[in-house]
Structures are given as C-alpha cells and as structure tokens.
Amino acid sequence: MNLKLLIKKNVQLSRCPNCNTIAALRRSRSRNVWERLMKKAKISPYFCQSCGWRGRLFTYKLSRNYIKLIILYIFLMTVTAYIVQKFLKSYFD
Ligand SMILES: [Zn+2]
Numbered sequence: 790m791n792l793k794l795l796i797k798k799n800v801q802l803s804r805c806p807n808c809n810t811i812a813a814l815r816r817s818r819s820r821n822v823w824e825r826l827m828k829k830a831k832i833s834p835y836f837c838q839s840c841g842w843r844g845r846l847f848t849y850k851l852s853r854n855y856i857k858l859i860i861l862y863i864f865l866m867t868v869t870a871y872i873v874q875k876f877l878k879s880y881f882d
Contacts, residue, residue: 800835808839814835815837817834827845
C-alpha cells in the first residue's frame with residue numbers, strides 16, 4: 790500500500806475560492822521573509838486573474854489513503870466503543 794499521506798495538488802488548475810473560476814489562479818511572488826517561510830510550509834500566495842482575489846493556498850492535499858485510514862480508525866473506534874459499552878453493561882447489571 791502506498792502510504793504517501795500528502796500529495797501535491799495542481800493549484801493552477803483548481804478553482805478560485807472567491808469566484809469559482811477554474812484555472813485562473815497564478816502564483817504570486819513571495820514578498821517578504823514571512824511569505825517565504827509560509828512557502829516552505831507549502832502554503833503559497835496565489836492570486837486570481839479573473840477576480841483579483843489574493844490569498845494563500847495549501848498546495849498539498851490529503852491522499853485517498855489518508856482518508857481511508859481515518860475512516861478505518863473511526864470505524865474501529867466506534868466498534869471498540871460499542872464492545873466496551875456492551876461489556877460494561879453486562880458487567881454491572
Ligand atoms: Zn477569482
């Protein structure tokens with residue numbers, strides 16, 4: 790199983806969070822140290838060519854495996870909670 794949890798997302802092809810236009814986002818330049826640090830954390834400044842929106846976008850997204858893993862954990866926790874509850878009920882009755 791591929792355990793890569795984060796995969797790079799092509800922001801330039803994704804939708805603008807403000808006007809919903811596809812593929813209008815362009816990377817804007819890091820203007821100061823803070824923005825360069827954010828860039829290191831994979832949060833890059835972008836701007837929208839269509840509406841002029843500016844903002845930061847996380848350029849990675851969680852992979853499907855990660856979501857599957859979370860679902861599995863939630864499922865296991867629910868099952869465990871159910872079993873423990875049943876056990877405690879039968880124990881104290
Ligand atoms: Zn826009």
